[in-house]
Structures are given as structure tokens and as C-alpha cells.
Amino acid sequence: MSDVDGSSSGDSYDDAYGGGPYGDSPSSAYSLGASTDGSEGGTQRSRPGRRSTSTASPGGTARSLKDGTAVLVKCATTDAPYATVEVRNPNGREGVFTVRINFQDDHGRTVSDGSDEVSVPAQEKATVLVLVSNMDRVREIDHCEVDPKATADR
Template sequence: MHTRGRRLRFTAVLALTVLTLTGFSTGRHHSHSRHGSSGGGCSSSSQDHDTSTSSGGTTHGSANGSTHRSRPTYRSTPTATSSATARPLKDGTAVLKRCASLDDPYSTVEVRNPNGREALFTVKIAYKNSNGSTLADTTSQVSVPANGRATLRMAAAGTGILDRLDHCEVAPRATADR
């Protein structure tokens, strides 16, 4: 009977040790995790949940295919939109759809974005007289969705030019803000 009591105590201590080492605790329930995932069981935020041993740089894969480094290496997870890997933006195209007039002092321009992400483009319009001389220039910016297009209405550079305005010329390249 004395041996059975010792064996029972040993089993209880062993079970608590295993639970403690695997991140389970008795009585206290915390939902904090150092690695940002909600793994099995309750854990304390001060515990390290690496699946590797503390004796070197070995790595072990988990069931979901991710890899954890052994202690003490801690680093942030890289993202796909990291500025270090982002490609520079390509310029877009601008097409004049309608020139300003006395009836409507706004020019309409369609801007296309060839990039795989949203971008801000600068558009320039020159307002010309019948001789081809520039009366005024106007620039404006428009945000265009990834691989999309946007319509921009630009006010003429001043009401004094509208009575001498013959035509508008838009710069065909919409400059992407870098």
C-alpha cells in the first residue's frame, strides 16, 4: 500500500511536469501567445512555445508546415508588401476625353494604372489657343486602383482663358508618385 501511494504521487508529479512543460497550467488561463497563434491549451505569456530544444540552432517543422527557430532568435515575419521588396511604380497613361469650354470649365481625363497596386498619378493639361500657343497649364493628381482606371475632372487654369481656348492637350504619360 505504501508503494502504491508513492507511485500515485510520482505519477501526479510527472503529469504536472508534463503539463507545465507543454504550456498547460493549473487554475490560471491566459490567452497570450508570443508567436501570435492560438495553439492548443492555455499558456502563460512568459513561456516560450518553440518546438525546438534549447541546445542549438536546430529547426523543427510543425504540422501546418511552418518552421520555428530555436531560442534565442526572435524576428518579425516578413510580409508581401514590405517596402524593401516593393517594385517601383510604372507611369500610367492619360487620355483626354473632353476639353474645357465656356459651358463647362472642366476637362475630363481618363488615367490608367498598369501597376499591381493602387497608385497616385499626376496629370498635366495644356490649354492652347488657335495658334497652338499655350494659354495655361494645369496639373492635378488622382488615385487609381491596381490595374484599373479613373476619371479625373480638372478645372481650367482660369476663366479668362476660356474665351480664347481652342483645344486642350494632355500629357500622355501620367507620372506615378514614387
């Protein structure tokens, strides 16, 4: 059914901003202050109270994180069966880094190993505790060797 001005009064798809079941008409979108970006589909508009946001395209425009650095602060002991490691993030955004460590005896043989992840803010450092994976051999640990590269995960 049509009103006197030619519009349909029973169309449940229409809203106050020109939205219909098949898209917006250019004249209604322009009257609401919308602009075109030249892309297919032509018209974009913002509704009051809603902000447009950008989203990453599936093509992967996000840059990969550079690996961080890991430095041993304290090796594991029988009283504290974990190593303390400081991780630095060289990136301009927060990242999650994996730290790997070998717990070695006095002959340089690996008696246990461990790894853990830590989230580090951009251009900052964070400390992570890496647990000894083989607790039965904690007494044999003489020193720790940390991989100096903290691998960027995400």
C-alpha cells in the same frame, strides 16, 4: 512564490500561451504547435483567433508602379472650365496617377494649365476632370494638350 510543480503563481507576465517577461521557452512554444523558421529568436507561434500577416520589410521589396497613359476626352469650355481625361493603369495593382494638361489659345500659346490626381484600379481606366488653373482666361482656350504620360505617384 512557487507552486508545488515549480511554477510561479504570481507572475503577471505569463499567459496561457507561454509568454513570459523574457520571451517564450522553446518547450512551451513547441507544445502549442509552433514552428521555427531558422531566424534569430527561433520560435514563432500563432495564438488561437489571431492570424499571422506578412508585412513589407524596410528594405523596400514593393515594386514601383509603371506610369500610366492619359488621353484627352474633352477640352475645357466657358460652360465647363475643365478638361476630361481618361487614365489607364498598366499595373497589376491599384495606383494613383498625376495628369498634366496645358490649355492653349488659337495660336498654340498656353493660357492656363492644370493637373490632378486619380486613383485607378489595376489594369483598368478612370476618368478625371482637370480644372483650368487661371479662370480669368477660360474664354481664350481653343484647345488642350494632355501629357500622354500619367505619372505614377503611389
